[in-house]
Amino acid sequence: MTRTTLRALALLALLPAAPAAAQTARDLPAPPVARIVPRTDTLHGDVRVDNYFWLRDRRNPEVISYLEAENRYTDTAMAATRQLQETLYQEILGRIRQTDLSVPDRIGPYFYYTRTEEGKQYPIFARRRGGMDAPEEVYFDQNQMAQGARYYTLGAFSVSPDHRWLAFAVDTAGSEKFILMVKNLETGEVLPDRIENVAFGATWAADNRHLFYARMDAAQRPDRIFRHAVGSDPSADVQIYHEPDVLFRAGVGRTKDDRFIVVSSGSFTSSEMYVIPADRPTESPRLVSPRQKDVVYSLAHQGDRFIIRTNADGATNFKLMWAPDGDPSRAAWRELVPQRDGVLLEGIDVFRDHLVMYERGNALRNIRIRNVRTGDEHTIAFAEPVYTAGGGSNPEYDTNTLRFSYQSMVTPSAVYDYDMNTRQRELRKQTEVIGYDPSLYASERTWARAADGAMVPVSLVYRKPLARDGARPMLLYAYGSYGNSTDPTFSSANLSLLDRGVVFAIAHIRGGQEMGRAWYDQGKMLNKRNTFTDFVAAAEHLVREGYTSRERLAIRGGSAGGLLMGAVVNMRPDLFRAVVADVPFVDVINTMADASIPLTAGEWEQWGNPANEAEYRYMLSYSPYDNVERKAYPTMLVTTGLNDPRVAYWEPAKWVARLRSMKTDANLLLLRTNMGAGHGGSSGRYDALRETAFRYAFILHNLGIDR
Secondary structure, three states: OOHHHHHHHHHHHHOOOOOOOOOEHHHOOOOOOOOOOOEEEEEOOEEEEEOOHHHHOOOOHHHHHHHHHHHHHHHHHOHHHHHHHHHHHHHHHHOEOOOEEOOOEEEOOEEEEEEEOOOOOOOEEEEEEOOOOOOOEEEEEHHHHOOOOOOOEEEEEEEOOOOOEEEEEEEOOOOOOEEEEEEEOOOOOEOOOOEEEEEEEEEEOOOOOEEEEEEEOOOOOEEEEEEEEOOOOHHHOEEEEEOOOOOOEEEEEEOOOOOEEEEEEEOOOOEEEEEEEOOOOOOOOEEEEOOEOOEOEEEEEEOOEEEEEEOHHHOOOOEEEEEEOOOOOHHHOEEEEOOEOOEEEEEEEEOOOEEEEEEEEOOEEEEEEEEOOOOOEEEOOOOOOOOEEEEOOOOOOOOOEEEEEEEOOOOOOEEEEEEOOOOOEEEEEEOOEOOOOHHHEEEEEEEEEOOOOOEEEEEEEEEOOOOOOOOOOEEEEOOOOOOOOOOOOOOOOOHHHHOOOOEEEEEOOEOEOOOOHHHHHOOOHHHOHHHHHHHHHHHHHHHHOOOOOHHHEEEEEEOHHHHHHHHHHHHOHHHOOEEEEEOOOOOHHHHHOOOOOOOOHHHHHOOOOOOOHHHHHHHHHHOOHHHOOOOOOOEEEEEEEOOOOOOOOHHHHHHHHHHHHHOOOOEOEEEEEEOOOEOOEOOOHHHHHHHHHHHHHHHHHHOOOOO
16 A cells, blocks of 8 residues: 555545534524614615624624623533643644744844743844854843733834834734834843824834834824933923825835935825935925825835836836936936836846836746846746745845745745855755645645636645645635735644644635736725636635535635635635634725724725725625624634724624624524734734634534544
8 A cells, every 4th residue: 555545544534424414503502682773874775774883893892792692602612622722722832833933133233032931922123142052132022021911023023223122012902093102222221202083103223312103083084193212301302294185194214225214105096205315304395296186106225226116107107217316206217127017027126237127927936136237137046836925034235145934834934044146046044844844735826717717816826736626624815915926835823623634725816916906996985896707616616626615615814814704605605615714804894984993094995995886785785794694604704803893893893793683594693702902913923823723623614623
């Protein structure tokens, strides 16, 4: 008997002959029932009744009681999986080197790195002066800082150019409203100048005294940029920029060569930038190029010129321009790298003698390098047919070494240092996955034909051998919004699914940019339904080709991917056995009609504005909350965070309440609210692994796998 045959028999032993009859709502006490309080809205002649609008008021004790009751019901429903949850948690944890060290970054005289220690939730930030054999200096221990906090995450973390100061911003609720503080790295003292209601990011000027940051308006839109002098009263901070347009969000950064502070303001379709000499931070910002409809640009600085990435003049996949730093106005722009059909220029990095271009096409990423002295170009070669690669941490400007990361669905993440002159690469670190044997697994790509004929790439990974007879269970994941591409990355947690015979698949649907910028444009605004029909086409293709069957197909998506889950279960509830919708954006009309909700106004260019009747009608056609019907739905787990500022907890809560009142089946419908976190769930690494084990136990149990 061959090894392949033995492996096949071992996998078959794990798979049920047919999915067992799943636990249903009839096996449990009655689920919570949200009180009905009708609220009527009229828009474009439509009278819409929202029975659960009252759940928006988190100050109402009844709202908290309802969410807690849903949590208790979920715990009861999942009680039969507690041992499976613990088994999964221990498996996932057992593959991780809990005490570990990152690859150090050399910045000036210091080598900066993070490390983790077994049993501790958060990283430890450390540095050594002169070399890694020098004494270690721990300059920020997140575990110590987080003591007594249920949640603790960082929104800014920046060391001053002279390595004396650390600016860091803290969120202890998951609300993404940060408190910015400064630590003296020589004395260990945290200065008293605390700045509240700060957005992500903080940037040092070259004088090591001034710090730039963004503040937010009432809808948590970063709209103002301030300059702070270290040690001064924050009330004296100088506002250097204000963005009044609600479609735009302001930010601030510094060019890699440390020459300029860059103040930016951008919407989804337009941008505008200003520069300040980093060594003269009190000067007024100088405009680069005024905003223009449907023109997006960003910039870097190299030598005596700005490098500008833009879609101007019809460059859908973006091109590179250059302009002298003395006159970066639009009239001075000259073409440096033309756009390429079918290849998205996703981003760039600059070094003294090299320009690095990160490209994406045909659902793969490439790294192209140009020597700016000679004009020679080359692309880094990768061996696997399905992979992802991208720039790593590259803080040094004056170097010929590019750090990049590489991984695939069967190859753990690796960090390489690449000599851009000799084209030699050095493996600095590959994530250790304890007990992992890559020879047992395979990855491939298949293509599904969408309703309009577009070919949708689908990446898969599974434990070998795979017989395409429909017997394998599958978890199909997708996102498909904002131009965010979902790469075929390695997940050690997913091995707990693969080792139980589950195929894991990613549908690279429209709304992302896997196939270029047009792939994104075809999945937003009045083309948004392509995202959903692409996913359905991918699922049907996987069933038709024998990778799985409807009875064995689970699906998962989060945030805008949760919108995807809500839309496809309304469209094709018969196609899926189980659904996990994490922090799902499902109440599309109500949210997009309320500009007081964070993100709403800016995203009128992503989904549409209900004030526009054509956009309203289109959004209404797919909004999950508005399209719940009296019919059978698959088994579903819905998760949310009480403090989530991106998708408010009430959206999934209202959706679950409406589904409960209308669905005609007895399949489980569970709502789990993290009462102390936001959009990303728990902040500690062990707590996050527990959440993963919980979701995987739900999926496996409902696919008939309980061991």
